[in-house]
Amino acid sequence: MTKHQNSCQPTLAFVGGGQMASALISGLIRAGRDSETILVIEPMPAQRIRLEKDLRVQTASTADERLAGVDMVVWAVKPQVLQQALDDARSHLGAALHVSIAAGIPVQTLADWLGSQRVVRAMPNTAALVGAGVTGLVAAGGVSDADRRATEATLAAAGHYFWVDDDERLDAVTAVSGSGPAYVFHFLEAFQAAAERVGFDPGTARDLVLRTALGALEQAKLGDSFGLLRERVTSKRGTTEAALTVLDEKRTPEAVMAAVQAAYARAGELSRELSGRT
Ligand SMILES: NC(=O)c1ccc[n+]([C@@H]2O[C@H](COP(=O)([O-])OP(=O)(O)OC[C@H]3O[C@@H](n4cnc5c(N)ncnc54)[C@H](OP(=O)(O)O)[C@@H]3O)[C@@H](O)[C@H]2O)c1
Incomplete structure (x- = not known):
């Protein structure tokens, strides 16, 4: 049997x-x-x-x-x-x-x-x-x-x-939640590298970045808009403002917008390729 x-x-x-x-x-x-x-x-x-x-x-x-x-x-x-x-x-x-x-x-x-x-x-x-x-x-x-x-x-x-x-x-x-975890990992990777640059060893830098991200996400889960949460933690002429000014100058929001658009366009192309409808 x-x-x-x-x-x-x-x-x-x-x-x-x-x-x-x-x-x-x-x-x-x-x-x-x-x-x-x-x-x-x-x-x-x-x-x-x-x-x-x-x-x-x-x-x-x-x-x-x-x-x-x-x-x-x-x-x-x-x-x-x-x-x-x-x-x-x-x-x-x-x-x-x-x-x-x-x-x-x-x-x-x-x-x-x-x-x-x-x-x-x-x-x-x-x-x-x-x-x-x-x-x-x-x-x-x-x-x-x-x-x-x-x-x-x-x-x-x-x-x-x-x-x-x-x-x-x-x-x-696909462009938002499908590929999205990689956007988050990409940010965490850059964040860890920056933490190492200010003097933390890789293990400590990873731990600090991870706990910071998890804590921020727990706060965000309570429902306030992401923008409001950001404003609340950004005092005039403070450290957070100094960092966020750089992120804006480097056009981070525009880069994220373009990245999601690129994933969206690519998802459509791949669907057409995989279904044989080119
Ligand atoms: N992993 C993710 O994060 C993720 C996210 C979204 C969507 N998906 C989708 O989920 C699907 C599975 O992904 P996965 O990460 O689990 O892939 P995976 O680990 O490579 O698993 C696919 C399995 O299917 C087996 N297989 C290949 N040909 C087969 C056949 N003719 N009949 C039966 N089994 C066969 C493969 O065996 P061999 O190793 O011998 O080829 C392999 O064990 C993919 O279509 C992927 O696009 C995955």
Whole structure:
């Protein structure tokens, strides 16, 4: 008897068992989901062993008959290999709801490739790996209210989620929350370098910068506008004003504006490339 004949019929499948799939599955298991109900299709043996050992899910190297019975398939492979993964699995696909987290592939392209309108495209960000992500969601025409609730129940494992109306809005989500963690890391990196320049060792500089950022974010979470918070902490002719004057002179706000615009434009280009609509 093979391993999977001993296991129950899975109800949720992941195609691709990489870091994003693993993070979502860990979150779901922490929230009480029975790991035996999850099937992961993953070609890499080492990944499968890790998934079986650490998460105790069912695994397969390629799609098999278990896939036909699941309620939801989460596509968690790189965008460049999604179409191939889909073709490989096609003969085993049942009537499941499909949720793709592959960056950049428009929901209607996914629906065309799958031959189904029960498709959701999700755009998570890297903080999903620690359950603190922001995920934008867009639904194709065949997605019911119950499908939306099922998607939300799965994506809640990644953190906060919200629905948008179309792929164009998801390009904007990509430019803000999708790429956004890297903007924050970039600032923190520069901030740490500056802290080292005024004499702190790298460890202390990192700690000071991190605690400063976390503290400011805790304050910002209370709801006052970012501008008001900045004004309150900036006294005339003080140290903060001296620093902020330099940031303005160096045109930091304009640079951030241009950076987000560039990401937005690139998200649109990538969607067109990945869907073959150039
Ligand atoms: N990580 C992030 O922060 C992030 C943020 C937003 C969106 N996303 C999206 O999430 C998706 C997954 O990202 P990730 O970071 O988890 O990538 P990853 O760690 O590379 O995981 C992808 C996994 O899929 C496997 N795979 C490749 N071809 C396959 C096939 N035909 N059938 C089944 N599995 C296959 C890969 O195996 P091999 O290693 O053997 O290729 C790998 O284990 C991507 O589309 C990415 O755009 C990720």
